[in-house]
Amino acid sequence: MSEPSAVFGGETPSRPRGSLRTAVVWEVLKDALDHRAKAAGTEVLDVLDTGGGTGNFAVPVARLGHRVTVVDPSPNALFALERRAAEAGVAERVRGVQGDIHGLFDVVGRGGFDAVLCHGVLEYVDDPADGIRNAVAALRSAGTLSLLAAGLGGAVLARALAGHFNEARQALTDPAGRWGAADPVPRRFTAEQLTELVGGAGLAVGAVHGVRVFADLVPGGLVDTQPGALDALLKLEAAAAELPAFQSVAGQLHVLGEKRA
Incomplete structure (x- = not known):
């Protein structure tokens, strides 16, 4: 994994601590999308963001040149997504539709996406295994699942x-x-539980990362006032993310899965 910076998807977050909560996931996701695009022989992927809300990941992914469909139950979030995509100049590459992961195929087709983002969703669904199965069913052959859940x-x-x-x-x-x-x-997971869910849905489990290992514990004043503290903490998060000992105390866990061809 490349070393994260304070810049997220080409944009500098308005709040420095926001980058601490997204940098590790973003770097892993960006690398995974690059790998998928090269393997598929294309520069433009079709990406589905389930529960994508206001576009924290969808808009930066669209800025990479990919087409993104966001499925979210909140009309207010989708309205904010539309405005955010327009302000970023990627409105033509971002589509928002109202729905949820359990009724996913009421609003999108099966097997139509190169990558599916399932971030902050499993904590809130009645049946996480069913949610993962739907996410996998939305993937094309050899597609990538990005799963992020509370640790x-x-x-x-x-x-x-x-x-x-x-x-x-x-x-x-x-x-x-x-x-x-x-x-x-409503629900939190261990790394073992998430990898079992991913593997049980028929995916090959790839990288596992701990997210927000330190970011939620370090006083904000230290990051906001000390010169260089943000970059140093970002690098510390990146260094700890792949170590199982630190994954076990991470605020969130990120798992990559690949659909078998």
Whole structure:
């Protein structure tokens, strides 16, 4: 994986900490799309972003020259996506449709995409395995799945460091990884659970990365006020992302899968 910078998809984020939460995933995704394009012998891929919302990934992917379809249940998010794509000059390459991953084929066709992004979706669906199967069914032969989901270990560590020890223990032992009734995230995963889901859907499991290993724990003042701190923290995140020991305490987990030809 190439070393991330503070620039995301050719744009400098308005908030430095935003780049900390996306840089590792973006670098992995960009490399995967480049690899897929070369293998397919094309410069333009068809990319599906399930739950893509306002286009945090869709718009930068479109700026690479690819066609992106965003499926999201929120009409407000899709309106913001349309405006964002227009402001970025990629409106003709971004299409938003209302729907969700369980009803995916009510709004898009099967087997029509070179890559599918499933970021921040599995935490909120009733049946994660069914959601993954739909994402895989949307892929063309040898297509790429980019899966990003909340990590169990990161939540346990965060609650413990905040002094909420009972909640940390609850998250550690709860089948869904929830720390209590007020927990806004319905489900969290370990790296093993995500790779089992990907493999169980018939994909070859590729790279696994821990995301937001340190970004959510480091005080914002340190990053915002110390010269060079943002770049140094970005490099630290990148260095730790591929190490299983740090994946186990990451706030999010990213898994790449490839559909067998």
